[in-house]
Amino acid sequence: MRDPTSFLRNEYGDLVAAELDWKLRVLGGPSSPWSMIDGKKTLMFCSNNYLGLSNHPALKEAALEAIRTHGAGSGSVRPIAGNMDVHMELERRLAQFKKAEASLVYQSGFATNSGLIPQLVGEGDLVVSDELNHGSIIDGVRLSRAERAVYKHADAADLERVLEEAEHHSPAYRRILIITDGVFSMDGDIAPLDKIAALGTRHGAMVYVDDAHGEGVLGEGGRGIVSHFHLSRDEVQVEMGTFSKAFGVVGGHISGSRDLVNFAYNKSRTWLLSGSHPPAVAAACLAAVEVLEREPEHVRRLWEHTRRFKKAMSDLGFDIGRSETPITPVIVGESPLARRLSQRLFELGVFALPIVFPMVAKDRARIRTIMNAALTEDDVSFAISAFEKAGKELRIL
Numbered sequence: 403m404r405d406p407t408s409f410l411r412n413e414y415g416d417l418v419a420a421e422l423d424w425k426l427r428v429l430g431g432p433s434s435p436w437s438m439i440d441g442k443k444t445l446m447f448c449s450n451n452y453l454g455l456s457n458h459p460a461l462k463e464a465a466l467e468a469i470r471t472h473g474a475g476s477g478s479v480r481p482i483a484g485n486m487d488v489h490m491e492l493e494r495r496l497a498q499f500k501k502a503e504a505s506l507v508y509q510s511g512f513a514t515n516s517g518l519i520p521q522l523v524g525e526g527d528l529v530v531s532d533e534l535n536h537g538s539i540i541d542g543v544r545l546s547r548a549e550r551a552v553y554k555h556a557d558a559a560d561l562e563r564v565l566e567e568a569e570h571h572s573p574a575y576r577r578i579l580i581i582t583d584g585v586f587s588m589d590g591d592i593a594p595l596d597k598i599a600a601l602g603t604r605h606g607a608m609v610y611v612d613d614a615h616g617e618g619v620l621g622e623g624g625r626g627i628v629s630h631f632h633l634s635r636d637e638v639q640v641e642m643g644t645f646s647k648a649f650g651v652v653g654g655h656i657s658g659s660r661d662l663v664n665f666a667y668n669k670s671r672t673w674l675l676s677g678s679h680p681p682a683v684a685a686a687c688l689a690a691v692e693v694l695e696r697e698p699e700h701v702r703r704l705w706e707h708t709r710r711f712k713k714a715m716s717d718l719g720f721d722i723g724r725s726e727t728p729i730t731p732v733i734v735g736e737s738p739l740a741r742r743l744s745q746r747l748f749e750l751g752v753f754a755l756p757i758v759f760p761m762v763a764k765d766r767a768r769i770r771t772i773m774n775a776a777l778t779e780d781d782v783s784f785a786i787s788a789f790e791k792a793g794k795e796l797r798i799l
């Protein structure tokens with residue numbers, strides 16, 4: 403008899419043979435500046451926990467208190483019996499923080515993009531997408547019945563070309579949605595959202611920005627990319643983000659008009675059909691928003707460390723690409739070299755993973771570092787020394 407599951411072992415075997423399988427590291431404790439990784443105390447240098455909030459006492463206390471007062475789970479999806487006061491309070495405070503009319507929280511950023519995008523556009527519509535957008539956007543677009551067009555990465559002139567072509571489309575598109583990451587996570591560059599917003603306005607298109615890596619990082623007090631470019635909600639109608647990165651917890655969200663939020667929660671299948679956050683999650687997210695408002699030093703320190711690290715690394719002679727954010731790629735060339743550098747850094751006490759083909763071009767393999775505000779100056783110096791030592795040993799420098 404033929405085994406109907408043989409493909410499982412075969413395809414996994416192919417990944418292992420090509421060294422494209424994920425070898426999972428295990429954290430034996432919190433994600434903190436010095437984390438226990440596979441039993442070894444190591445400097446965390448690649449988490450998305452930019453501000454160190456995942457282990458902040460205010461977030462932990464808020465989560466514990468919510469468990470005491472509201473229990474471990476929410477009991478349902480939000481539209482039926484799982485909408486707690488803590489969910490509503492989180493959205494009210496997030497909207498205030500974002501200076502938007504309203505906000506809506508989803509279970510994750512992935513659930514936001516895959517649930518909302520296919521409701522915003524459908525048959526007879528066009529989605530115009532940056533070629534390097536995140537996979538959750540790509541899946542959201544795939545779930546819609548809209549036509550798709552891709553513009554060159556962060557290239558407003560190419561976007562303009564696509565929009566002009568779209569104007570001559572017959573029959574005319576019902577709606578056009580421009581969608582882009584705010585900060586691109588592989589290179590750390592920022593989308594030209596000011597130009598994109600102006601083009602959206604000129605062509606009557608909606609603009610949707612996924613600011614997963616910009617929140618807690620860019621803009622006034624870490625308010626994100628819309629604040630960074632001083633744009634209005636009439637120009638960028640959907641500001642999407644996540645609580646899983648700088649906010650240190652988990653959950654997706656959108657901010658914009660009350661009309662957007664009313665539409666989104668009544669239509670998004672991921673929101674309607676999937677259980678709501680446990681109260682501890684909502685309470686910890688709320689505490690994260692409050693910490694950002696109350697303790698501006700985290701964002702400030704993140705940028706101080708970032709500037710110092712980038713300068714030291716480029717002075718040493720590393721190729722650190724075109725990043726404008728606390729994501730600093732250290733580009734070394736071929737994949738095996740990036741893997742060896744990561745391995746050597748780990749031995750020296752620094753945890754930073756390689757990003758290799760097919761995530762980036764074959765000759766642009768890199769270590770992707772992400773700065774963390776919770777590090778001390780000595781920690782940053784430690785990382786720089788480890789990169790220098792490993793870089794010299796492997797003849798990258």
Ligand SMILES: *Cc1c(COP(=O)(O)O)cnc(C)c1O
Nearest residue numbers: 510511512536538614644646653
């Ligand atoms: C991480 C990320 C997401 C997914 O967010 P989660 O809340 O972790 O599901 C979506 N978009 C971008 C650009 C991201 O970097």
